[in-house]
Amino acid sequence: MSEHIEPLRGMNDVLPDEAPWWNRLESVTREVFSTYGYREIRVPLLERTQLFKRAIGEHTDIVEKEMFSFEDRDGQSLALRPEATASIVRAAISNGLLHNQKHRLFTIGPMFRGERPQKGRYRQFYQVDAEAFGYSGPEVDAELILMTARMWQLLGISRVRLEINSLGTAEARARYRDLLREYFRGHYSQLDADSQRRLEGNPLRILDSKNADMAQLIAAAPLLTDHLDDESTAHFERLKKLLESGGVAYTVNPRLVRGLDYYSRTVFEWVTDALGSQNAVCSGGRYDGLVTQLGGEATPAIGWAMGMERVILLMQELGCQVPVEQPDVYVVMAGESALARGLQLAESIRTAAPGLKIETDLGGGSFKAQFKRADKSGAHVAVVLGDDEVARGEASVKPLRGGEQTTVSFDALAAHLVAMISK
């Protein structure tokens, strides 16, 4: 035997036992998207590295140290997408979707970031992603958030809390950044090494620090919400009203800043205390400047991304149930002629009764062994086929959840099974 090829760090296989959770999440989110008029878009996993650098920001952690980028055979720099927004904006521009149009879009798929893996944090991870283009008012901000609240409800998820904030316009944020830098410079010696490093580059990130020694210092720092431009303040106030009338509870977290440079005005994050340090399950915000930054016509835009692994972990943590796939009918058969006839019979039942789930035992072994498998499969009914049955042209039908075993002619079998299952 040759040696095993090991899987890559942070790359997971979703095995059949896990797949139903993924299907549940995907079908619920698709369902909700469709009831809100969001349409699916699918974009490539691979883009020019330049796209992400320009969109997310040259000096963000994602671009600086987490992106899987490499040169192709022609020497151009490509990257596996670390998030979906940049690609969707690029696709919208490439395909002329933003010319006097409005679009509500969603996509579902894998993203890639070369971080050190932990529970709820992987190198290939999946996101459900929503984006709305062409809507400048706070109503769409509210709609996007209401939509996520509905998803939680339908998925049976509790223990998530909504935090919101406004970053204001780029100009207002630049003024605030200067103010903040000035404040922290005055207390330079109290900053930890990370924060000292961030002071010049991105002082807003200091507000996010979990370092308890700096908590007081941070609490006393000037608040962005006090230094917003008037329009952003009005936008934010209106959003809060809309959330209240929509029945979605929130807390304003003035220190909520995002690690991607393109956000402006509304930012929000759904957090949980059930997953350890990976506490963000869904987050997003407005990015009114990004489209022009990527060369398109000025278009207001907003979106969010949901971490699928985290949501699934959360569902499991909270004891949510997901239906397991099990056959309705299990065909037990022994003997060469019975095997051939059984296969044929299963086909004809599937044709006559579409939707009926029929699993055949092709594993051989004694009737006893096959019945054990039939039981374990969760099937409601076993169809038994041996040489006797084949000779008589009828199958033995045994209810596995109590009831008498009967014999049914091959011709009447499909209808008989449908009747048994539906009761």
Next chain:
RNA sequence: GUGGACGUAGCUCAGCUGGUAGAGCCCCGGAUUGUGAUUCCGGCCGUCGUGGGUUCGAGCCCCAUCGUCCACCCCA
């Protein structure tokens, strides 16, 4: 990227101060003829993550490496 814990059969784990591997579950077969519980009997399954080193001898010690998990970091 930094610090730490861990890595033994498909799964959950045991393995004393180094003497060349064990349990339960699972799976397979049997307890008289073709029928799923339980019980009983029997059986299969391991390059002890990988590669080096120390030693007469290593799952147990040392080094490296890969992976998982936790915290930081970052973020979905």
